Amino acid sequence: MxxxxxxxxxxxxxxxxxxxxxxxxxxxxxxxxxxxxxxxxxxxxxxxxxxxxxxxxxxxxxxxxxxxxxxxxxxxxxxxxxxxxFGRAKRAAASPIEPTFTASGQQMIYDTPNYEYGMLANDLTGKRMVPMRAHVRARKLTDFPDYIRHSGEEFVFLLDGALELRFETGAVFHLKPGDSLYFDSAVGHVYLSTGKKPAEVLVCCVDTDAHRPADAI
The missing domain is CATH 1.10.260.40 (lambda repressor-like DNA-binding domains)
Structure with missing residues (x-):
């Protein structure tokens, strides 16, 4: 008891x-x-x-x-x-970016069936990049209705586990801890965990200037 x-x-x-x-x-x-x-x-x-x-x-x-x-x-x-x-007030354009610390295990979590997104520097608004520490649950291409595509560029660094990045072009990359990949996010892609446990990755997405909102609020 x-x-x-x-x-x-x-x-x-x-x-x-x-x-x-x-x-x-x-x-x-x-x-x-x-x-x-x-x-x-x-x-x-x-x-x-x-x-x-x-x-x-x-x-x-x-x-x-x-x-x-x-x-x-x-x-x-x-x-x-x-x-x-995500409900954050926009930082004034003239305001300098303050160093923003995220303690281990304290990131805000946005959970989806295939990925668990840990949003880093979530308190900092007006970021030009979206950094995330994510867990990849998906294990096969059929876990997704389609390849994921969005404007911009993406960087992934594998922290733990085993990861496969599969592209709609037919390209396939197998990552082990310490490996990384930088790619065009507009090309259809999926992350697949190929180890015994969900792969843990550091991901950073950067939108292209041509697609950034001109008057984002």
Whole structure:
């Protein structure tokens, strides 16, 4: 039988874990508010973003988690940056970037069926790159409805496990811990874990200037 002290520690740990999870419903509400603020219907946003109406509708309700490529497509169509989607106030353009520390295990988590995204420097707004420490659960190409594509460039460094990067061009790269790969994110790609446990990776995505929102909020 757990003691009162043990029970209290467990409750506190669960609360801390819950607070580190990005709320899918809150994210969905921000997407819905941004769409309505721009006077767009679900169909119009679907046409502008290339994302299915059903997917946008489910995301707005918080019923599903979006992958990075769908986030990027919706952000471009809504003229948003990731900070606004995740509820962060935009840093003033003239403000210098302050060093932003993320303690090990304290990154905000955005969970999807195939990837668990650990958002690094999440408190810093106006970043030109999106750094993440992610766990790759996917193990086969059929785990995905299609290859992932989004504008910009991407860098991945394998921290632990075994990783396969498969591209729609037919190119395949096998990474072991310490290996890295830099590539064009617009080329369809998927990350697959090929070891006994989910691969742990450091990923950095950088959008191209041509696709960055001109008046991101």
């Amino acid at each position: 757990a003691t009162r002290s043990t029970a209290r520690k467990t409750t506190e740990a669960e609360a801390a874990d819950a607070s580190s999870q990005i709320d899918h419903k809150a994210v969905g509400a921000r997407l819905r508010d941004a769409r309505k603020a721009r006077g767009l219907t679900l169909m119009q946003l679907s046409e502008q973003s290339g994302i299915a109406v059903s997917t946008i509708s489910k995301a707005e309700r918080g019923d599903i988690a979006l992958t990075y490529d769908k986030f990027a497509a919706l952000a471009h169509a809504l003229q948003l940056d990731f900070d606004a989607i």
